[in-house]
Amino acid sequence: MNAIIPQPMVSTTGEGAFRLHDATVIAAPPALAGVARWLRGALAPPTGLSLPPGPPGPGAVTLALSDGVPAEGYRLRVEPDQVSIVGGDPAGVFYGAQTLRQLLPAAVYRKAAVAGARWLVPCGETTDAPRFGWRGAMLDVARHFLPKADVLRLVDLLAVHKLNVLHLHLTDDQGWRLEIRRYPELTRVGAWRRESMVGSRQHERFDGRPHGGYYTQDDIREIVAYAAERFVTVVPEIDVPGHSQAAIAAYPALGNTGDPVEVSTRWGVSSRVLNVADTTLDFxxxxxDEVLELFPGTYIGVGGDECPKDEWRASPQAQQRIRALGLRDEDELQSWFVRQLDEHLTARGRRLFGWDEILEGGLAPGATVASWRGTTGALAAARAGHDVVLCPDTSVYLDYRQSDRPDEPIPVGTVLDVETVYAFEPLPAQLTGAERDRVLGAQCNIWTEHLASARAVDYAAFPRLCAFAETVWSAPERDPAGFRDRLGTHLGRLDALGVEYRPGTGPLPWQTRPDARGWPKDRATREAEIAAMTAHIAG
Structure with a gap:
């Protein structure tokens, strides 16, 4: 078996190998010109070969489409004199090209010519297609901003692992990261904070150093286009009505008190939430509307999570709204707020995407739920006829600690080692029949309170993201030993890509953070917390 990650449905090896050389061409019809351009751009720098367009047949890497292959699926055949990749659509051909890349020596992932290398592809055939349509990763750029170049690099890494969704968490209490032309204060004020917490919030330590940054609309257009060329859809998230202190700092009239506030310097959940006035909804x-101009995908994230209700309980305006609408409580008020935006997005042909708190007080019609607090939200939403994306924190939160070792950097949450992530099953066993069809797939989440740089994101995400990719692409049967063997080879590819992953033996000295304390939890404690948080939506 070839060391391919994620593991394909069927992969066999034969006798001999195809060698990329000076006469090798890439043959592709016009519909696959983009895939051919990407493949040429990936292979030419390390091999030093031009790989020009040419006719199919001997000496060619031929790309083609076929109705006999499922969407996103492919059939890769390597013979001594030629290679063919046939896909059900351009995305399938692209994934076949990613597999072809994995069959070459790991040095093919470098960005400059590698002297003395022989570019051999072992003969054989691979037939493959993904298990789920939503195979994603969420990147939090609100807590710690990642420059555009780092986001583009992450897109490439997602594509290597055949993931197809990048969920960007663009706004939170600690920062607003997206230029909105109509409201310039959102970035002039909301895109930076005067300092950040050092380590877990329980320790009350701050660094005294300003932090900030944001993406211009041209930056976002570039990110979205770059991702689309790699068959990655970017899903934006503008978090409301909680996690909104940065917006309130920029425009105090959005808040419940009207008092000036600063962009939050603290981790955790702020008590500052949006008011429920018509003017705020119009805002x-x-x-x-500007977000829709930038992100052409179907799903638009509105957050909807962790919205404390204390300000609404104390607000005459919020209480009057509850009475006027005949609502029972503040939970239903939150659901009403989310529904107003759902109607706005639906009228424009989009679908609202939110965390499982949008179930509280009644699920917004047409909404898709990201179930992060265990699977309770997934079960409730699917049974009510709503689509679901699984991302339970005890399985796929890649900012959680990777071992019990005392030198893990800023250890928070439960232990999620590679084996735990690899054991994740995206399809809850309790769902039956049509309910199972409501599961679009799953995503891993990379929150960045404690990940202040691309290097830190690398450490947290890899190689656990490799394991996650296999859970959403490959068959449900797991082979931990086989995965470990393949991962050993795959780490060489990550090395060539410059990914600063966590070694299996533990963090390297420069990956530790002895200056910043964490707040680890055991699994039983966390599961009890989740049960308490979701008890009222279990039915």
């Missing part, structure tokens, strides 16, 4: 309708 966000305008914000989302």
């Amino acid at each position: 966000y309708r305008y914000v989302f």
